[in-house]
Amino acid sequence: MKVKLLINQRPRVVDVEPDEYLLDTLRRHDVLSVKRGCDAASCGVCTVLIDGKPTLSCSVLSARLEGKAITTVEGEREEVTRFYTYFGDEGADQCGFCNPGLALTAISMKRTFDNPSEDDIRRYIVANLCRCSGYVAQVRAIKRYLEESS
Amino acid sequence: MKTVNRKTPSVDGKGIMLGRPAFTDDLADKGSLIIKVLRSPHAFARIKSIDVEKARKHPGVELVLTHRDVPRVAFTRAGQGYPEPSPHDKFVLDEYVRYVGDEVAVVAAIDETIAMEALDLIDIDYEVLDPVLDFEEAIDHESVIHPEDGIREMFPIGFEPKRNIAASYRMDFGDLDKAFSESDVIIEKTFHTQAQAHVMMEPHAVNARLDFQDRLVIISATQTPFHVRRILSQTLDIPIEKIRVIKPRVGGGFGGKQAIHGEMFAALVTMRTGKPSKLVYTRKEVFESTYTRHPMKLHVKLGATKEGALKAIDWHVLSNTGAYGEHALTVFMVAGSKVMPLYNKVDAGRFHGDVVYTNTTPAGAYRGYGAIQGNFALESAVDILCAELGMDPIAFREKNMMREGETSPVFEIMGEGTEGTAMTMETCKLDYCLSRGLELVDWKNIYPRKTLKDGKIRSVGMALAMQGSGIPYIDMGAATIKLNDAGFYNLTVGATDIGQGSDTVLAQIAAETLGVHINKVIVYSSDTDLTPFDTGAYASSTTYVSGNAVHRAALHMREMLIEEAAVVFGVDVESIDFDGATFTNKEDEKTITLEKLANRITYNEDQKQLTATSSYVGTKSPPPFMAGFIDILIDKETGEIEILDYVSVVDCGVPINPKLAQGQVEGGIVQGLGMALYEDVKRTKNGSLISHDLLNYKIPTNMDVKKLTTEFALSHEDSGPYGAKSVGEIGIDTPPAALANAIYNALGIRLTSLPFTPEKIIRALHEKEGEKTS
Amino acid sequence: MKIASLYHPKDVNDALRVSRESKDTVVFGGGAWLKLSPRRVERAVLLDTLNLAEIRVHDDAVVIGAMCTLRSMETHEAILDIGQGILVDALEQIMGVGLRNIATIGGSVMGKYGFSDILPVLLALEASLTFAEAKEMSLESFMASKKRMNDVLLEVSIPRKKAIGYFKKVATTPLDFSLLNVTVVKTDTRITVVLGSRPGGAMGHDVTEYINGANDIDKAVKRAVESVLEAIPLGQNVRATKAYREQLAKTYVRRGLLEVMRDES
Ligand SMILES: Cc1cc2nc3c(=O)[nH]c(=O)nc-3n(C[C@H](O)[C@H](O)[C@H](O)COP(=O)(O)OP(=O)(O)OC[C@H]3O[C@@H](n4cnc5c(N)ncnc54)[C@H](O)[C@@H]3O)c2cc1C
Ligand code: FES
Ligand code: FES
Numbered sequence A: 001m002k003v004k005l006l007i008n009q010r011p012r013v014v015d016v017e018p019d020e021y022l023l024d025t026l027r028r029h030d031v032l033s034v035k036r037g038c039d040a041a042s043c044g045v046c047t048v049l050i051d052g053k054p055t056l057s058c059s060v061l062s063a064r065l066e067g068k069a070i071t072t073v074e075g076e077r078e079e080v081t082r083f084y085t086y087f088g089d090e091g092a093d094q095c096g097f098c099n100p101g102l103a104l105t106a107i108s109m110k111r112t113f114d115n116p117s118e119d120d121i122r123r124y125i126v127a128n129l130c131r132c133s134g135y136v137a138q139v140r141a142i143k144r145y146l147e148e149s150s
Numbered sequence B: 001m002k003t004v005n006r007k008t009p010s011v012d013g014k015g016i017m018l019g020r021p022a023f024t025d026d027l028a029d030k031g032s033l034i035i036k037v038l039r040s041p042h043a044f045a046r047i048k049s050i051d052v053e054k055a056r057k058h059p060g061v062e063l064v065l066t067h068r069d070v071p072r073v074a075f076t077r078a079g080q081g082y083p084e085p086s087p088h089d090k091f092v093l094d095e096y097v098r099y100v101g102d103e104v105a106v107v108a109a110i111d112e113t114i115a116m117e118a119l120d121l122i123d124i125d126y127e128v129l130d131p132v133l134d135f136e137e138a139i140d141h142e143s144v145i146h147p148e149d150g151i152r153e154m155f156p157i158g159f160e161p162k163r164n165i166a167a168s169y170r171m172d173f174g175d176l177d178k179a180f181s182e183s184d185v186i187i188e189k190t191f192h193t194q195a196q197a198h199v200m201m202e203p204h205a206v207n208a209r210l211d212f213q214d215r216l217v218i219i220s221a222t223q224t225p226f227h228v229r230r231i232l233s234q235t236l237d238i239p240i241e242k243i244r245v246i247k248p249r250v251g252g253g254f255g256g257k258q259a260i261h262g263e264m265f266a267a268l269v270t271m272r273t274g275k276p277s278k279l280v281y282t283r284k285e286v287f288e289s290t291y292t293r294h295p296m297k298l299h300v301k302l303g304a305t306k307e308g309a310l311k312a313i314d315w316h317v318l319s320n321t322g323a324y325g326e327h328a329l330t331v332f333m334v335a336g337s338k339v340m341p342l343y344n345k346v347d348a349g350r351f352h353g354d355v356v357y358t359n360t361t362p363a364g365a366y367r368g369y370g371a372i373q374g375n376f377a378l379e380s381a382v383d384i385l386c387a388e389l390g391m392d393p394i395a396f397r398e399k400n401m402m403r404e405g406e407t408s409p410v411f412e413i414m415g416e417g418t419e420g421t422a423m424t425m426e427t428c429k430l431d432y433c434l435s436r437g438l439e440l441v442d443w444k445n446i447y448p449r450k451t452l453k454d455g456k457i458r459s460v461g462m463a464l465a466m467q468g469s470g471i472p473y474i475d476m477g478a479a480t481i482k483l484n485d486a487g488f489y490n491l492t493v494g495a496t497d498i499g500q501g502s503d504t505v506l507a508q509i510a511a512e513t514l515g516v517h518i519n520k521v522i523v524y525s526s527d528t529d530l531t532p533f534d535t536g537a538y539a540s541s542t543t544y545v546s547g548n549a550v551h552r553a554a555l556h557m558r559e560m561l562i563e564e565a566a567v568v569f570g571v572d573v574e575s576i577d578f579d580g581a582t583f584t585n586k587e588d589e590k591t592i593t594l595e596k597l598a599n600r601i602t603y604n605e606d607q608k609q610l611t612a613t614s615s616y617v618g619t620k621s622p623p624p625f626m627a628g629f630i631d632i633l634i635d636k637e638t639g640e641i642e643i644l645d646y647v648s649v650v651d652c653g654v655p656i657n658p659k660l661a662q663g664q665v666e667g668g669i670v671q672g673l674g675m676a677l678y679e680d681v682k683r684t685k686n687g688s689l690i691s692h693d694l695l696n697y698k699i700p701t702n703m704d705v706k707k708l709t710t711e712f713a714l715s716h717e718d719s720g721p722y723g724a725k726s727v728g729e730i731g732i733d734t735p736p737a738a739l740a741n742a743i744y745n746a747l748g749i750r751l752t753s754l755p756f757t758p759e760k761i762i763r764a765l766h767e768k769e770g771e772k773t774s
Numbered sequence C: 001m002k003i004a005s006l007y008h009p010k011d012v013n014d015a016l017r018v019s020r021e022s023k024d025t026v027v028f029g030g031g032a033w034l035k036l037s038p039r040r041v042e043r044a045v046l047l048d049t050l051n052l053a054e055i056r057v058h059d060d061a062v063v064i065g066a067m068c069t070l071r072s073m074e075t076h077e078a079i080l081d082i083g084q085g086i087l088v089d090a091l092e093q094i095m096g097v098g099l100r101n102i103a104t105i106g107g108s109v110m111g112k113y114g115f116s117d118i119l120p121v122l123l124a125l126e127a128s129l130t131f132a133e134a135k136e137m138s139l140e141s142f143m144a145s146k147k148r149m150n151d152v153l154l155e156v157s158i159p160r161k162k163a164i165g166y167f168k169k170v171a172t173t174p175l176d177f178s179l180l181n182v183t184v185v186k187t188d189t190r191i192t193v194v195l196g197s198r199p200g201g202a203m204g205h206d207v208t209e210y211i212n213g214a215n216d217i218d219k220a221v222k223r224a225v226e227s228v229l230e231a232i233p234l235g236q237n238v239r240a241t242k243a244y245r246e247q248l249a250k251t252y253v254r255r256g257l258l259e260v261m262r263d264e265s
Helices: A022-028 A077-089 A099-112 A118-124 A136-148 B013-017 B053-057 B112-120 B176-181 B225-236 B263-273 B283-289 B328-337 B371-389 B393-400 B409-413 B430-441 B502-514 B542-569 B594-604 B658-677 B735-747 B758-773 C012-021 C070-074 C077-092 C105-110 C119-124 C139-144 C217-231 C242-264
Strands: A002-007 A010-015 A047-050 A053-056 A069-071 B033-039 B045-051 B061-065 B103-109 B123-128 B165-173 B185-193 B205-210 B216-220 B243-246 B277-280 B296-304 B310-322 B348-357 B449-451 B457-466 B476-483 B489-493 B521-524 B576-578 B582-585 B591-593 B611-617 B625-634 B641-651 B708-712 C002-007 C025-028 C040-046 C055-057 C061-065 C128-131 C135-138 C153-159 C163-170 C180-187 C191-196 C203-206
Touching: A022 A047, A047 A099, A053 A099, A077 A099, A077 A136, A077 B013, A099 A118, A099 A136, A099 B013, A118 A136, A136 B658, B033 B112, B033 B263, B033 B283, B045 B103, B053 B061, B061 B112, B061 B263, B103 B112, B103 B263, B165 B328, B165 B409, B176 B296, B176 B310, B176 B348, B185 B371, B205 B263, B216 B225, B216 B263, B225 B243, B225 B263, B263 B277, B296 B371, B310 B328, B310 B371, B328 B348, B328 B371, B328 B409, B371 B393, B371 B457, B371 B735, B393 B430, B393 B457, B430 B457, B430 B625, B430 B641, B430 B708, B457 B735, B476 B502, B476 B542, B489 B502, B489 B542, B502 B521, B502 B542, B542 B576, B542 B582, B542 B591, B542 B594, B542 B611, B582 B594, B591 B594, B625 B735, B641 B658, B641 B735, B658 B708, B658 B735, B735 B758, B758 C242, C012 C025, C012 C040, C055 C077, C061 C077, C070 C077, C070 C105, C077 C119, C077 C153, C077 C163, C077 C180, C105 C119, C105 C153, C119 C139, C119 C163, C119 C180, C119 C191, C119 C203, C128 C139, C135 C139, C163 C242, C180 C242, C191 C217, C191 C242, C203 C217, C217 C242
Parallel strands: A002 A069, B033 B277, B216 B243, B310 B348, B489 B521, B641 B708, C002 C040, C025 C040
Antiparallel strands: A002 A010, A047 A053, A047 A069, B033 B103, B045 B123, B061 B103, B165 B348, B185 B296, B205 B216, B205 B277, B296 B310, B449 B457, B457 B625, B476 B489, B476 B611, B576 B582, B582 B591, B625 B641, C055 C061, C061 C153, C128 C135, C128 C153, C163 C180, C180 C191, C191 C203
16 A cells, blocks of 8 residues: 655655564665664654654564654764764763664753753653663763753 | 773774674574484483484485584583583583473574474484482482483592582681681671573574685674684584684573573584575573573681681582583682682681582573672671671671782682682782772661661672682683884784673773874784684673783884884984884974884885784782771562662773773673562573573563662772773672661561562561560 | 455444444554554554544543543643653653654553553543543452453543652663552552462552551551552563562552652651
């Protein structure tokens, strides 16, 4: 079946199976920043923005997204670059597999929250698992990004 | 120093965050056949018959492989020095299946749905055998897990498959009986460590294809591309020159990718069909069918005088390697060799025991392997001893621990799978790590405990740790530096960046030596066709071993450049000054820039390509040291623990990249805390996995560890590149013992079996209270 | 889950009719939980176009459409008001925003999950349900019934009473299911304790009689805790033993009761 999606600001009509999940659709269409860590709503590395809201792409059916705006890091180059300046500066990056999903979550936080506390930040990114970093540098980077970059 | 020991952003972080294709599945050929593996539902069984006709005929299926279709060559999947100290006890596919999740058959089809359907069409008749699930009952069990012919050890490692023993080992020094008889206090305790899963965020993935020269190209998320090439060649009888292994970006490894996993199947499928193929593990497969940490039972006996001089350490260890013996002996030995020397003043020591097979997911390499198990046992035992002695555990450690300039007999006796190498500690800032950590954690105000107004108890606990820096005389790393026109360099290394930042660290070392900005050093790892050899990312070897190779190559490049400049000016090399950007003829102060010189030898005069290749193999393995301190809050009604802080003070020599080094320590601490607190591979009575997904296997989130305090001791290891030692593993070692000690300090209960769940704490507390009241 | 086709019903009755046509038909909420199921179905009935994603605020109740996501609930003012934010507190402790932007209240109720962190709170708040066919039903009777409800849930309604709430989720990490969760809600007339993830489905117990009018608060709370433990059976699963659940219940019911009483004074 055909669905019209706005993928990174570009309208695209994609052919999908009824039980195809957004993660598969995106990767099939070469949006490769979106990763698969668990395929079971438990790790956060597949996070994309759907109409601006962080959403696990492994767990939404593509066919239900008619007309929705799907954003990945490929479509947020400027903001991701801004975010990375803090991230790199804090040494928060390691293997990077979790980073695109985390970056989108942080960006959405910047757009929806005023002055989140550290606890708000931690809660908001709690399901973006990372096995490399120990998290503390990530939280520091996000805090600075939210405070300094607006 | 301009680049080394400075804040330097990683060379690749931004591109990865922007989502540029970098990982195996991003780069895989889009037309790849999809490989799916049929896995055993039984913990132990023999395949009586297997019928794959329906699967083969299923439209879209290109190939089905069973044990009848593959070469029968025993090998080990472990990626480590060759010949390996692991038994060759694995076949590509076998008539026996030895754990739930073991490989039965392989299907390659044009898409995933068809491949999955084909798996359902395979009919198997199993003879179900009685599995060995409890490793304490494995030796001489009625069921022999490896009854087959053709398996072997490469050199003596105590391999006795008929007794379910994969390896065994024994060492001792000094007169143990005498040392114990001279001890005023002797304690003995048995500790249990659990299987831990790696849970790197990127599941294992491999893509195979044939290139235009008809060579097999494997792109794999591996920590050891050169070992993969060798093992594939030896096992599948493919000439080694026909194989190219590319390691792209890897999404975490922690030892879990220090082995062959899907590569064997992808290679076979592509060789047989001529088509590209791809195998991406599901999360369940990663849990069920890759590796775990070796569970161990460690019996430790310590003796000391009443003045607190440690006299003897005696260990007996039983380790569980699961169905196959990858890293069986080496992990086992490290439990002693990277722990015992912490207390080097003992008169006598012994370390012995066996590594056994069971019908469970194989155990393999895992960050801090052996060390974390041994550290938990010994550093818990030391606190138990101190309690018996009535001595402050800090004072005890100060009296007995390793110091700079000292040595331990253990270094010479124990290596990894072989004999070791004697060495003195040129750098050991353990005393500083200890005293600084005490300050940072505010030990004197909290130790042993404080009861808060709401009844919760705050307490602290600590442990010391050491690691190594590569394996002497075994681990070799090499680097090539190439000069380009306009004067920038390519650095190619076999060392595998798996997310730990080694590309950045190695580029920093090259940039520092060459006197250029890191942007002028373009680093690439690793590709068996293009990059020089490296044993791989393991054993904390990269910064020290590969870093030394890079340093040498860069020095060599400098020399060659100075020679070229001398030619330009027609003088001796002694007359040339080179600051990385400009060559100055000291005789007449004339200069030429690197850019001009590079262009000249590329395009205009004396044209040539300058490359420098160097390699390094360690003659010792200078250990990094650390002191780890945990500050916790325990709710004694529920056993719940809140971690307030984890203080690490680390001597890793000069941290080449302080932020990345900190990331290595902190990532290790949090993984170690996961193991200490709740991570646990759980099985049913039949041996199938309960913890086969992230709903049932919990790893720490950012809310579980809110504060980490990490500092580095001022230290300079002369044998390391710019004074560096290693830092990749040490962070993981201390949390289990530090937490056990903190729980003891809080509640007076001694937990000896990991992980320390709130429920275990409550149970122990109730037992203790029961003892008191009865 | 394997799905052969998707169906967008014209209206609620159409949804109900189609969902009953065959066993191989399944009604979809957000689909996050269904995704994990190995089942194969012929038809997935999607309620996306039936205007069930609204939250309406009436004088006496907040009415939540079955297709509202958990995230849309937790960010809604009127829901924040309920029981001093108790429902939001529970919602925020379910995985992360990425999941809560998918998971719906409809799926959370109809799944009747033993581990649920939402149902205990809804139960304590005396929520009621509206179905396409069965119409009104209290959540309590829905929970008590063993029968599978072969109906389409349309709305969940939560009375807007002045209430003080306490919610505690005990879990290994913030991404785990509850080992046990404890809800205490105090209104002007009642104090209710609900235990969830026992590991079975949530069960409530009224402790008003022990607390109201008691002189010795500590003694009263102690008796209330005992009565909860007597009334609500706890059991064992991989996450915790019965004994440990009892220990947790004892501790957190006591703390919850003390807290709702403290908040009032
Ligand atoms: C990884 C993961 C972790 C979770 N952790 C927690 C947790 O810690 N605590 C917690 O409380 N919850 C947890 N949940 C559950 C979650 O909160 C939701 O309750 C769950 O996902 C169901 O919501 P859904 O919209 O996804 O439902 P779906 O998956 O769409 O449906 C679930 C069931 O409800 C039925 N259904 C849905 N809507 C209707 C309707 N309107 N009428 C009739 N039947 C309907 C479906 O047929 C199906 O049987 C978790 C879920 C996942 C996937
Ligand atoms: S892939 Fe793990 S949450 Fe989607
Ligand atoms: S950086 Fe590797 S998982 Fe986060």
